[in-house]
Amino acid sequence: TDMIQTFVIIIGLLVVSVYMAHAAGGVSVVIESARETGRLQIFPDWGQSGQWWIYIGGFLTAALGSIPQQDVFQRVTSAKDERTAMTGTLLGGMFYCMFAFVPMFIAYAVVVIDPDHLQQFNSDDLREVQRTLPHAVMQSTPFWVQTVFLGALVSAILSTASGTLLAPSSLIVENVIRPFRSDLDDKSMLRWLRIVLLMFGTLALHQALTSNNTMYEMIQQAYSVPLVGALVPLAVGLYWKRATTRGAMASIVSGVATWLAFEYMLPEFLIPSQLMGLAASFLAMVVVSLLDKSETIRPDAVQR
Numbered sequence: 001t002d003m004i005q006t007f008v009i010i011i012g013l014l015v016v017s018v019y020m021a022h023a024a025g026g027v028s029v030v031i032e033s034a035r036e037t038g039r040l041q042i043f044p045d046w047g048q049s050g051q052w053w054i055y056i057g058g059f060l061t062a063a064l065g066s067i068p069q070q071d072v073f074q075r076v077t078s079a080k081d082e083r084t085a086m087t088g089t090l091l092g093g094m095f096y097c098m099f100a101f102v103p104m105f106i107a108y109a110v111v112v113i114d115p116d117h118l119q120q121f122n123s124d125d126l127r128e129v130q131r132t133l134p135h136a137v138m139q140s141t142p143f144w145v146q147t148v149f150l151g152a153l154v155s156a157i158l159s160t161a162s163g164t165l166l167a168p169s170s171l172i173v174e175n176v177i178r179p180f181r182s183d184l185d186d187k188s189m190l191r192w193l194r195i196v197l198l199m200f201g202t203l204a205l206h207q208a209l210t211s212n213n214t215m216y217e218m219i220q221q222a223y224s225v226p227l228v229g230a231l232v233p234l235a236v237g238l239y240w241k242r243a244t245t246r247g248a249m250a251s252i253v254s255g256v257a258t259w260l261a262f263e264y265m266l267p268e269f270l271i272p273s274q275l276m277g278l279a280a281s282f283l284a285m286v287v288v289s290l291l292d293k294s295e296t297i298r299p300d301a302v303q304r
Helices: 002-024 027-036 049-064 073-077 082-099 101-113 115-121 132-140 143-180 186-210 215-229 231-239 245-264 273-291 299-303
Strands: none
Touching: 002 027, 002 101, 002 143, 027 101, 049 215, 049 273, 073 082, 082 101, 101 115, 101 132, 115 132, 132 143, 143 186, 215 231, 215 245, 215 273, 231 245, 231 273, 245 273
16 A cells, blocks of 8 residues: 555656646746745755754654654565665665655745745744645646645555554554563454554544644654664664663663653753754663673564
């Protein structure tokens, strides 16, 4: 299903981008307009240290926060050999990076077609900014383009929602419930999976209905959890022979606690909360592992 939904997303956005480029007068017109207005600037100005910290925090959250969860790690461990895992990961990452420019191009084309949409981009409410693209498509395109765009949008939502709900449900049942219930058979496992899945679905629905954050902010918060709580135990456990189980537990607790403290108690701190949590996670892993004399982590245990 993920493959089919991804195919629909790619084709849908490409079709919309071609139509928008034609309506705006061509690809070169859109790119030149973006260049003249400074929208092609990828990095912040060197003198803006605060913006650089935000940039680095957002990049590491998106680039590394997905590795310990099912987005990347599950694909890596299911590959037929090491070369396939490495090649597939690199090719997938490059494709993600390139294809991310397609919706950006559509948004720039929308501004060229109707400059009034700049008012939404300049709005102080970030939720209004994220509505710019769907509003523009629904107001400025024929019905068949709207159908293609909505098909791509629904496919993206379904693909993300299915994996995001199934992955934590299976992890909780396999790694938390099963160790305390050694008598579980396949039927009982399936029942527990359905119960936990329903609980996660209810929590996700409540979050969607009550949160005032933008989609970007919610995704950043979700990816911050594995970044500060799982990345260091995974990476250090694989590549450092002195890593121990107690060090991994201390890393998880310290990383998540530090991230939550800075996120909700010191939100205006110069360095983003996820970077502080990542630093605390790494420090706790190293210090506790060096002081701990218990059994070290085996790489095969990390993979499981």
